[in-house]
Amino acid sequence: MTAGLDDALQTTNRLRIVAFLSSCEEAEFKAVQEHCGLSQSNLSKTVSSLESVGYVAVRKGHVGKRPRTWLALTDEGRKGLAGHLAALQEIVDTVARRA
Amino acid sequence: MDAEEARRNLDEARQSLNASLHPRLPNWAPPTCGVLLALGIALAGYSPSPGWLKLVAVAAGALLAVTAAQVVLRIRARQGVTGLRGTGRQKRTAVIASAAAFLVCALAATPNTRWIYAGLGLVVGVYTWFALRKQARP
Numbered sequence: 001m002t003a004g005l006d007d008a009l010q011t012t013n014r015l016r017i018v019a020f021l022s023s024c025e026e027a028e029f030k031a032v033q034e035h036c037g038l039s040q041s042n043l044s045k046t047v048s049s050l051e052s053v054g055y056v057a058v059r060k061g062h063v064g065k066r067p068r069t070w071l072a073l074t075d076e077g078r079k080g081l082a083g084h085l086a087a088l089q090e091i092v093d094t095v096a097r098r099a
Numbered sequence: 100m101d102a103e104e105a106r107r108n109l110d111e112a113r114q115s116l117n118a119s120l121h122p123r124l125p126n127w128a129p130p131t132c133g134v135l136l137a138l139g140i141a142l143a144g145y146s147p148s149p150g151w152l153k154l155v156a157v158a159a160g161a162l163l164a165v166t167a168a169q170v171v172l173r174i175r176a177r178q179g180v181t182g183l184r185g186t187g188r189q190k191r192t193a194v195i196a197s198a199a200a201f202l203v204c205a206l207a208a209t210p211n212t213r214w215i216y217a218g219l220g221l222v223v224g225v226y227t228w229f230a231l232r233k234q235a236r237p
Contacts, residue, residue, distance in 0.1 A: 005100065012111055019115035025182020027119065035118050073184075085112055088105040095102035 004087030006080045008053045013038060013046050018055060018081050021073035026059070029069040047071060055080055120187045121234050122175035129231035132167040137224025139163030143205035144216020157205050164198060171231070 009015045016036050021027055033043050050056040055077030059070045073081070100108075143160025146153055175181070183191055208216060 012108070015108060015112055016115045019112040020119045023116050023119045023183065023185045023187040024180045025184060027181070028179030031179030035115065078185075081112075085109065088100075088109050088112075091100060091105040092102050092109065 004083065004090065006084040006087075008050065008055060008080060009084045011046075013042075014050060015084070017043075017046060017050065017071075018073060018077055021056065021071055022078060022081055026070045026072045029071060032071055050077070053080075116186070119180055120183075122171065122178050122180065123236055124171070124174060124231060124234045126235050128170060128174060129228050129235055132170055132231055133224040133226075133228030135163045135167035135170070136227050137220040139167070140201075140220030140223055141213075141217045143202065144208040144219070145213050146208040146210050148210075153206070153208075157202060160205065161198070161202060167227070168194075 009018060013036055017032055020032055020035050029043065029047075032047075033040065036043065038046070047056055047058065051058055053076075054074055057072045057074050059072070061068055061070070139160040139162070141160075142163065143157045145156050145160075147156055205216070
């Protein structure tokens with residue numbers, strides 16, 4: 001692992017989910033699923049792992065009679081994403097400086 | 100992680116962030132927002148007399164601009180994404196500050212300058228239309 005990179009955001013799907021949630025207060029499960037192109041079960045597993053490290057908060061409720069799930073990025077997740085993106089940028093910049 | 104993978108990950112993150120910020124729009128939304136903004140700016144700078152009518156024109160112009168913004172935000176909310184955080188919130192603050200400055204200028208408009216506001220409205224309306232068209236469904 002490269003220094004500064006966040007272990008919880010090493011896979012593309014996790015990074016996509018967290019980045020998608022970073023510019024909104026809340027997003028419906030289905031909206032995140034459509035963006036990431038994941039199956040419901042895959043997204044559920046990925047969200048559970050992000051929830052377990054405290055990066056994503058999950059809220060369940062109803063719209064009318066239909067059950068819905070909303071996802072939101074926590075402050076911890078926001079810090080994690082900022083640090084991870086800074087580390088990625090650092091890698092790109094370091095190589096560009098050497099070239 | 101090598102630089103190429105890091106660049107790919109950064110691109111993925113940027114695309115996801117943009118997808119959350121800029122909803123896919125139905126084809127009617129870009130022209131609607133463009134026309135609403137153009138009318139709003141032209142109306143705010145129309146400067147009719149007496150003074151109270153001028154205030155009404157500026158307020159109506161502001162209302163049209165807010166409606167244009169609400170069209171996009173409502174579509175985004177219907178797609179399941181609500182609220183603005185991070186860069187989206189910073190952009191919103193910048194837009195609100197610019198709109199407030201514009202409204203103060205519009206209050207000082209005279210009948211002689213109404214054509215300037217009409218022209219400005221046209222430019223902003225066309226720009227908005229074309230900018231939002233990139234988000235419209237193919």
